[in-house]
Amino acid sequence: MHIEPGIVEGSKMLLSYGTAAAALAYAAKLSFDTIRRDGAASLLLRAALATLLVFCFFEVFPHHPVGVSEVHLILGTTLLLIFGLAPAALGLAGGLLAQGMLFAHFDLPQYGINVTTLLVPLFATAVLAKKIIPADTPYVDIRYGQALKLSLAYQGGIVAWVAFWAFYGQGLGADNLSQVVSFGAAYMTVVIVEPLIDLAVLAVAKFLNGLRNTMFVEKRLYSGTRA
Numbered sequence: 001m002h003i004e005p006g007i008v009e010g011s012k013m014l015l016s017y018g019t020a021a022a023a024l025a026y027a028a029k030l031s032f033d034t035i036r037r038d039g040a041a042s043l044l045l046r047a048a049l050a051t052l053l054v055f056c057f058f059e060v061f062p063h064h065p066v067g068v069s070e071v072h073l074i075l076g077t078t079l080l081l082i083f084g085l086a087p088a089a090l091g092l093a094g095g096l097l098a099q100g101m102l103f104a105h106f107d108l109p110q111y112g113i114n115v116t117t118l119l120v121p122l123f124a125t126a127v128l129a130k131k132i133i134p135a136d137t138p139y140v141d142i143r144y145g146q147a148l149k150l151s152l153a154y155q156g157g158i159v160a161w162v163a164f165w166a167f168y169g170q171g172l173g174a175d176n177l178s179q180v181v182s183f184g185a186a187y188m189t190v191v192i193v194e195p196l197i198d199l200a201v202l203a204v205a206k207f208l209n210g211l212r213n214t215m216f217v218e219k220r221l222y223s224g225t226r227a
Contacts, residue, residue: 002070003113003162005106008169015168016112023119024093030086042215043090046083049216050091051098053079058099067183068166068176073190074158076122077150078198081139082205084218085126092118113165121157128153136224140206147195155191159184 008016034043054074063072079088093115100108107114132146133139163180170176205211205221212222 002072002104002107003110003117003165004065004068004070005110007068008110008113008165012169013109013112016110016116016165019116019120020112023116023123026123027086027089027093027119030089034084034086038215038219043087045215046087046217047090047094050079050083050087051094052091054091054095055098058095059103064186066186067179067181068170069162069183069187071183071186071190073193073197074118074154075194075197076118076154077125077147077194078201080122080126080129080150081142081198082201082217082221084220085122087218089119089122092122117158117161117165120161121154124157125150125154134224138224139218139221140202142199142202144195144199147198148191151191151194151198155188155194159187162187 031043031047057074058072061073063070074092076088076092079091083091096114096118097111100111129150132149133142162183166176166180166183202221205217209222211217213219
């Protein structure tokens, strides 16, 4: 989902600054809510773990340039279910920034584009999770169909944002359209893999019941809520 350098340039970059600022402001609001509910130490610990994992996802996991962007296994829904929305959002933003600063300086000018592309679909996926997962169902008990819907929402959102940035930056020409379609087709194959990874990670979490009520994971992972 790292948009290729040069796709959006000049004054058009201003839009990415605005969307990134809005997404990060909402992440900050979610973080304050999480601090009030779980405490600052829990938020910081989970955000740090999520950041480290995201950095590994981007830098260590296989990633291939396709069309206007790159295909990554981001596991955004996994981070959401294990750590909660605010830590997952901070982890995605922090891991992306760390990768850019340490290994991919050429991606830093596109940080606003890429962080928007990562965070806005995450927020939408969290809304969907509230609708399709009953309030009394712990996340460790979700089914494949629910995990698939979450993955479709997150990965589909990423594809939609990458397509938006590509068309915004380069127009609707045939070559650009072909590049966007190529990326979208390749990226949506991640949907085949991610729900299985989600369920595998949740199965491990269910086995490691000692994590219940610790600062390492989202409380909803083990306990349903009527809130």
